[in-house]
Each structure stands twice: as C-alpha cells, then as structure tokens.
Amino acid sequence: MTRIIGESDAGGQDGVTLALLCEEVRGWFDGVPVEQRFVHTELPGLTFIRFCHPTEMGRGLLSPSLCLVLQGSKKILLGKAFTAYGGGSYLLSTLDMPISGQVAEATPATPYLGLRIELDVREIAALIIDMGIEVVPRGAETTGVFVDKSDAELRDAFLRLVRLLKKPEDSAVLLPLVKREIFYRLLKAKSGSVLYQAVVSHANDRGVHQAILWIKDHFKEPMRVDTLAKLANMSASVLHRRFKEMTVMSPLQYQKHLRLLEARKLLLDGSLDAASAAFSVGYQSPSQFSREYRRYFGISPLRDREGLKSREADYE
Template sequence: MSEDGMSPLTSLSARVLRAFSALPPDENSCPTALPWLSFIRFTHPTALNKGMLSPSMCLILQGQKKVLIGAEVVEYGAGSYLLSAIDMPVSGQVTQATEETPYLGIRIDLDLKEMADLMIDMQLDPLPAARSGGVTYVAKSDDCLADAFLRLVAMLDIPQDLQALGQLVKKEIFYRLITAPEGGHFYQHLLSYYQGKGVSEAIVWIKANFAHPLRMDELAKIVGMSVSNLHHRFKALTVMSPLQYQKQIRLLEARRLLLSGNIDAATAAFRVGYESPSQFNREYRRSFGAPPLQDIGQLRQQGVTL
C-alpha cells in the first residue's frame, strides 16, 4: 500500500490521469521528464494494429489489451505487463477502455546494455526457462515492481529526488524484470547481448539488411553459429524463423512507405526487397488483412501514422 492507503496500481493510475489532464482528450501518449518513461491512455477500444515493438516494458494500470506474439494470442489487464527484449513484430489492440475508465499504462524503454551490465556486475545466477516462448512475453507484476514504478513516478514531481535517485530506481526496475519468474529466456538473451554474439547480432544484421536476400549460411558465418543452431536459437527467442522475421520487417517498412508518401505498391515492394509485386500483395494481405491500397485507405481514415 502507498502512503495514502491505495494500492500501487491505483496510486499510479491517479498520477497518470493527472498527467493527461493537461493534454487534449484524444492524446494517447504523455512524455515525462525522463526520455525513457512515458504514460499511455486510450478512452475507447482500438482496432488490431500491427507494428514493430522496440525493447520495452509496458505495465497496464487499468483496462485490458490483446496482443498477438507470433501465433500466440494473449489477453491481459491491470497488473500485467508486456516485455520485449528485441525489436519484435507484434499486433495489439486495446479491448477494454471507456471515457470514464480509460485504459492506462506506463511504458519504460529497455536499455539492454545497461541491463546486461547490471546482470554481470551483480553476478546474478542463471534462471530456468519457466515458460515456453521467446523474449517477448506477458507476465504478472508483483508488489515490489509496482512499488518501484510508483516511487519513480512520484519523483517526477520532485526534480531533486529524480536527479539523485531516478537512475537507482530504474536499475531496481531492471533488476525486478531480470529476476522475475518469467525471466529465464530474458536472462539468456541479455547474456548473449553482453557477449555480443548469436541471435542478438543476427537481429541487428537482418534489420540493417532487410531489403537484401537472406542466406542462412552467410548469416550463420557472420554471427559465428551453425545454420541449424542459429535457426533453433532464433526461433526460440523470437518465435519465428530468420526468414519470417525479415518478411515482417519488409512488410512493416512497406506499409510505412505507403502511408507516409506518394508511392505505389509495386515501388514499395521493390524498395523493401520483393522481386514480385504479386507475391508482395499476397503476403501484405495475409499480414494486414487487406490489400495495400485498401489497408492504407483505412489507416488514413483512422488517422493512423507510422
């Protein structure tokens, strides 16, 4: 319980609502004095939207959300969080939100180097993989994690405290995430990141070269792994193969190009690496539920920007 007798989640909700009170009612994101911390609010359920989730953690304070991680559909609500330790293509939608009781969340960007250094410096013991799946997952927050967030958010009103203690509480939050029961795969990914090899390096390479043909033997050589081991480890962490990951990046980038400028589908397809416009159209429709022209028209009607 906080000093006012409310639970940490209730106290956090009140503070987030107060922060949004100075913003337009249709504003969904509220930045803070900390560039890696932001608040989220939705007053109505949203359509299912696909995008690239950067390394981050979002704790739901109020409302409910549904996410598609690979082939898995996960619904979660207040007190649960979505964590991604990699750049991951996901689909998500807010399923429970009203003007009277909006969806509220807190997002913190994850600094993987800082987290890996913390893990090594504290000599944290390896955690067992307590669940199947990769390093993008939904988990339940405990009181210690929620309380750390409450203390961090409270410091936003006291700049002196924020300057002196903000980084310490950030490290505490990172520690809680690494040592959570669901953190086994996360631990191994951070260790790989710290060592600068393996799947982490493969993801960086694919993101930088997504428009080029992906040859598994060449990628395996770059990251110092066998083809079979790379494929196995990549799928264990991302719940998709390297080729599937590349395809999702290509399609998301093509969607961004189509929405942001005067460009036709064939040109977008070639720019992101497709040689066949018909194949691009088929895979685009399969991924986003509509052909490019129709999908972009719907996004523009909804006022969506990517």
C-alpha cells in the same frame, strides 16, 4: 489458445499502489486531446499511454521495453498463441520484435492507461554482473518477449519513478537507483528466469543478435540464410533454431515482417503507391507483395491506404 494474465480489479496493497499509479498517469493527460495517445516525459525513456477506445488487432515492431498496464486490458499474438493481460500486468521485450496486438478494453470514462520504459539490456547485464545475480531457469523458454503480473514491490518502484517527474532536482541521484531496483524486481519476478536467460543470451548468443541487427539494417536486400549464418559464425541449422527460439519466427519470416511493416509506413506517409512501396522495401514482384500484405494485415494495400491513419495502433 488464449492465456489471461492479470486482473484489473486487484485488491489489497497491490490494488492501492495500482490506483495511485493510475491517478499519477491520468493527471499527465489533463488538457491533452483525446486523440493524443502518448505523453513523452522528461525522464529519459519514460512514456505514458492512453487509449479511449478499443483498437483493432494490428501489427507493429516492438522495441526493447517494458509496458505496464494500469487500467484496461490488451491482447497480443505471439507466435500462434494469444495472451490477454490487464491492470497490473506488463509486457517485456528484450529485442526488436514484430508483434500483433490490440487494446481490448477502453472507454472515454475508463480509458486504457499504461506506462512504458525503454530497456537497455546492457544496463540489466551490468546489474547482474555487479551484484552477482543468478536466477535458476524454470523452464526451456528463452523467447525475448513475455507477459507477467507485477507484484507490490515492482509497482511501488514504478510509483516512485513516476513521482520523480515532480521532483526534477532529485532525478539525477535517484533515477539510476530506481531503475536498477526495477530491473532487480523484474529479475526476481515469476518470469525473471526468462529475462535472465534473454540477457545472458546477448553474451552467449552474440551470433543471433548479430543476425537480428544485420536483418534490421539490411532488410531491403536479398538474404540467404547460409550467408547470414557465416556472419553469425554459426551453422545454418543452429542459427535457424536459436533464432526461432528467441523470436518465434525464422530469419526469413523476420525479414518479411520488417519489409511489410516498413511498406505500410510508406503507404501511411502517402508519398508512394503500393507498387513503389513494394520495390522500395526489397520486393521484386508487386503481386507477391500484395498477396503477402493481404495475408499479413488482412486487407489489400490499395484498400488499406485510405483508412490507414484512422486504424493506426500502438503495440507496446
């Protein structure tokens, strides 16, 4: 099943603001080689993205961030469901999340354009506490990743954020204010309750986040769920259920995804062969590694190594 969110031809004031954002971001790619996909700006955590051609469905690790699509469209696989989203829609993640995705619509004349800001959940939590914000849950969904369509107020806040790049003398004063407005607009959006629950869960479900951090730092090591549950001060069954609610995968699946993504980076670097990459990320059996690599990426590690650089994709 595929959900479709956002339309690239939005009209009215929403469309005007989106067009202005496209113009601003496109300008930062003037003179930049077509193969360069990112421009990292002087505003901390703000990056512009451009793809001139569609990409294959690939896998990567999505960090806490928000990516607003300005032009073109993307498609992600989260759990067992595909979500397609176009101009004016955004993907938001409050945790590090293995994810599959692709740029679906992009041409040299009309490239995919987007902007990305890094998120610090603690900043959003501080806003919730300082302003006494409460968002009534609209459902049981608590996953740390979701897609929604931006409204005129949110797009306007992003436009003011981007324009601060041309007024560096104003950034020190206005950047914190604009970022807080963006967080506020996100909390008040249609999916704001999902973001609110995800942020609150950082305080209420410290155990799950401790488990995620431990796996990230120790994914190469053997892992037992009951030992991880003790670290999280939770029962194994509760940890498994809450972990899957937040990440749409079990702790063991999360670890496996991190191992395979790291192994692919090592293959891309070219310094290790498939067997050495397997051992370096914690696999005891190269044959098991090859089977799981093929299942995960759809190609064997040996065949993947040669053409990996040309197929490398971004999923944020």
